[in-house]
Amino acid sequence: MSLYLNYYYFCVHIIYKIHKILGNMVVIGIDLGGTKINGAVFDSVGNRLYQSTYLLKKRKGSEVGQLVIELIRELLPTTASSIIQAIGICVPGISDMKTGCVWAPNIPGWENYPLQKEVEDFLDNPNIRVEIAGDRSCYILGEIWKGAARGVDDALFISVGTGIGIGILANGRILEGHAGISGAAGWLALDMKYEADYEQYGCFEGNASGSGIARCAQRLLSENTLLSKRSMLQNYPVENITAHEVFNALAKNDPLAVHVIDRAIQLWGMAAANLVSLFNPEIIVWGGGVFGPAAQFLDQIYEEACRWAQPVAIRQVRFEISRLDGNAGLFGAGRLALMSK
Numbered sequence: 001m002s003l004y005l006n007y008y009y010f011c012v013h014i015i016y017k018i019h020k021i022l023g024n025m026v027v028i029g030i031d032l033g034g035t036k037i038n039g040a041v042f043d044s045v046g047n048r049l050y051q052s053t054y055l056l057k058k059r060k061g062s063e064v065g066q067l068v069i070e071l072i073r074e075l076l077p078t079t080a081s082s083i084i085q086a087i088g089i090c091v092p093g094i095s096d097m098k099t100g101c102v103w104a105p106n107i108p109g110w111e112n113y114p115l116q117k118e119v120e121d122f123l124d125n126p127n128i129r130v131e132i133a134g135d136r137s138c139y140i141l142g143e144i145w146k147g148a149a150r151g152v153d154d155a156l157f158i159s160v161g162t163g164i165g166i167g168i169l170a171n172g173r174i175l176e177g178h179a180g181i182s183g184a185a186g187w188l189a190l191d192m193k194y195e196a197d198y199e200q201y202g203c204f205e206g207n208a209s210g211s212g213i214a215r216c217a218q219r220l221l222s223e224n225t226l227l228s229k230r231s232m233l234q235n236y237p238v239e240n241i242t243a244h245e246v247f248n249a250l251a252k253n254d255p256l257a258v259h260v261i262d263r264a265i266q267l268w269g270m271a272a273a274n275l276v277s278l279f280n281p282e283i284i285v286w287g288g289g290v291f292g293p294a295a296q297f298l299d300q301i302y303e304e305a306c307r308w309a310q311p312v313a314i315r316q317v318r319f320e321i322s323r324l325d326g327n328a329g330l331f332g333a334g335r336l337a338l339m340s341k
Contacts, residue, residue, distance in 0.1 A: 028075050028087040029334030030068065031138070031327070034106035034162065038327070039071045041084075042334035046146045050075065051330075061109025068115070069122050086129040087119065088337030090138035090329040094180045102132065106162070131340045135159070136183040137174050138332030140167030143285045145335040147328060148320040154281045157328065158185070158272070161288035164205045170279060190270050204271055208264040210243040210290045216260045217246050231256035247293040265297050269304025276317050277310040287322030295321045 040051040093104035100116025149155040157167035166183040168175040186205025249257035
């Protein structure tokens with residue numbers, strides 16, 4: 001073992017001992033995404049004592065499960081494992097709390113993956129509790145713990161990335177739904193005309209997620225209309241266009257990009273209006289990779305929402321961009337672990 005690793009383990013051991021002496025709870029939070037996995041050791045007030053990241057690199061099935069174990073092994077040195085009291089894991093999909101199995105559509109082979117059993121078997125320690133939740137729940141947990149929604153009992157987190165999901169906090173409680181599927185907002189019906197894509201992606205996600213924005217631009221370009229002929233995006237191979245290219249073209253006032261993003265802004269506002277009317281939140285936090293570049297449109301989204309929402313409720317809610325720099329799921333996983341004890 002290198003001198004550096006020896007020094008690292010010594011420092012981690014000392015930090016853990018200090019927290020144990022002070023009676024501070026120490027937990028592990030893990031945020032599993034479609035391309036990488038982040039993990040951190042947290043104390044009870046949300047300080048990150050150590051953090052590490054692994055790339056999935058096209059792993060699938062049990063290979064991803066073993067990567068989760070390797071990360072836990074790094075975050076749980078044998079010299080200090082006895083004081084880790086819980087592990088929270090945020091997964092990009094649905095966690096069945098009854099079985100401990102996970103459905104994660106972006107990870108091949110994770111249709112009903114027994115993640116909880118695998119982690120518990122590795123730990124072989126009943127004193128370390130393992131809690132797993134979907135990313136939507138973890139996002140809102142992170143925001144109410146260390147983000148823009150601190151001190152709030154009624155809040156929503158709208159995550160707009162490859163897909164769209166919503167974390168819901170109502171009266172201080174996370175709403176999971178009957179099978180942990182609540183907040184699957186990509187399937188919000190926001191258009192009277194049904195498109196074939198909606199069966200796979202849903203109406204909202206099909207038009208206003210990162211991948212939906214790309215598909216809308218690709219579809220318009222393939223139609224060879226006047227709008228597409230005037231677009232700088234026609235210089236790209238259609239299949240290679242992503243939301244990144246669309247936002248870059250938007251910055252140059254490209255007419256096709258303006259059309260696609262204007263449509264997304266309308267749908268973001270309509271969806272927010274529906275959610276405000278249903279849940280009467282104090283705050284809506286916007287995050288995910290698209291917000292990001294879409295943060296500049298927050299005022300326009302709010303104005304659009306005002307057109308559709310219950311008028312008293314929309315004037316009481318505030319829209320905010322996440323302050324956690326993409327770490328809402330990681331902080332939420334840490335908070336999930338703390339709540340388990």
